[in-house]
Amino acid sequence: MRTVSVAAGDPPRPAPASPPGSRAAALAALKDSTSVGLGLLPLGLAFGVLIVHAGLPWWCASLFTAVVYAGSFEFLLVGLAVAVTPLATVALTAFLVNVRHVxxxxxxxxxxxxxxxxxxxxxxxxxxxxxxxxxxxxARSWSGARILWLQLFMQSYWVGGATAGALLGSAVPDSVGGLDFAMTALFAVLALDAVRERRGDLPTPVLALLGALVARLVLPGQMLLVAFTLLTAALLIRSRKEEPRESRA
Structure with missing residues (x-):
């Protein structure tokens, strides 16, 4: 550890520790973000191409990804912008799509x-x-700086990929389909990774699947919101039932 020079006779004092936002936290976050970044870059490219093919100017890709930054809603926003949808409808759609963040x-x-x-x-x-x-x-031991750097890197992947896709979009033929499915594919991969990481927690993905099926049957128009509500309620009930067992142990 480095020490600060002091006058003779004074006890040596340690140099101040590096702040939480130090280079080490940034490098660790960069490493953490690599796996998801490899998925966000092509996903951003797909979004940028979709922007240009919809007839919007290329800079809309940079604007949407930097200011809106709400992946799945951004794909919907392309169609809403092209149709000149009223702002009230856009706001309601944004709320319904992103309410899961609550x-x-x-x-x-x-x-x-x-x-x-x-x-x-x-x-x-x-x-x-x-x-x-x-x-x-x-990630339980990650510092706040590491989390912030991680989020910044992931948004950079998204903005950079979308901007590049928009600039190169004219080179991609209109006949290429499935670009709007890229986000769904990424979500599926994230879900599989989460299941792999918690292999002993089989009830959680089963409850999620049951909640999605019930939501699809009961309110297909609001499937996401209903499924999240059912899953949260089921997890709270499960947690309450497990608390007495843990206290008795």
């Missing part, structure tokens, strides 16, 4: 992020990918 806030480690600006960006950049990486068992 559930994410229940376990996202926002308390580790220092400062109001840091917390504001951490809340803004709370995407499905960021949630999946920061709430796993291996």
């Amino acid at each position: 559930f994410y806030a229940l376990s996202f480690p926002l308390d580790r992020i220092p400062g109001p600006l840091g917390k504001a960006y951490g809340t803004f950049a709370l995407t499905d990918e960021a949630y999946a990486l920061t709430t796993g068992d291996r």
